[in-house]
């Protein structure tokens with residue numbers, strides 16, 4: 001069989017994905033083609049013709065994507081900050097909106113005086129992506145990450161080993177539940193930064209098939225009101241913070257007032273603030289641990 005124009009194969013992939021109701025059909029078709037060819041998406045225009053085997057591999061992946069298997073399960077990776085992590089069945093696929101939480105945390109660490117190694121804690125780490133992106137951007141930081149699901153934790157371990165093998169500062173992974181009052185007790189009052197993207201979707205919410213069928217249930221849903229886990233994150237995170245340290249928690253766009261209220265109710269916290277995502281929806285809340293008067 002003769003070589004075929006890549007452009008036509010990608011157009012056909014886009015058509016199939018659009019017909020399956022995938023809004024990002026063009027991006028997904030191009031990303032799957034780039035994955036098959038082992039190159040960056042931006043370099044596709046430099047490939048005029050491809051072997052029939054490439055077209056066949058692309059067709060198989062497009063068939064899976066049209067069945068609403070997440071793009072990241074097909075490519076095997078997801079990105080955050082300057083790192084890529086492996087993802088697949090049993091672990092939450094990191095979302096672009098969580099970049100904002102990471103960015104806020106990193107800007108906070110800029111303000112820490114020179115020579116101090118920041119202590120950072122990521123509660124509900126999933127694939128480990130936030131902790132690993134932080135450790136990459138701030139190699140001087142001591143980063144701890146907590147996860148309760150053993151399958152997710154095994155993905156985090158695999159990702160942590162891979163990042164350490166290419167020279168990033170190693171992170172510390174802990175099997176644990178944010179509801180545990182003794183979680184990370186040796187670090188009480190020591191953290192410069194606590195970050196968390198916990199499960200927060202109310203049970204019964206209509207979510208995309210990729211989420212309903214492929215993200216772990218306990219990574220997405222958190223009780224009837226979506227607030228089954230965040231109070232524990234607030235309680236544990238507050239306990240771990242040092243004076244002047246900060247906490248940032250991602251939440252559902254309907255939870256801004258509730259999460260703000262939980263942070264404001266802690267007398268040791270101050271500077272409670274709300275942050276929107278790129279679409280202008282409330283997405284995460286932050287606060288600082290009060291500094292005692294000397």
Ligand SMILES: C[S@@+](CC[C@H](N)C(=O)[O-])C[C@H]1O[C@@H](n2cnc3c(N)ncnc32)[C@H](O)[C@@H]1O
Nearest residue numbers: 092094124125126148149177178197198199219
């Ligand atoms: C929304 S996912 C976020 C994962 C990762 N932080 C990210 O942004 O991609 C939430 C994670 O919290 C974990 N989790 C749920 N309840 C927990 C709990 N009580 N204690 C610790 N981890 C929990 C889930 O297993 C899941 O991996």
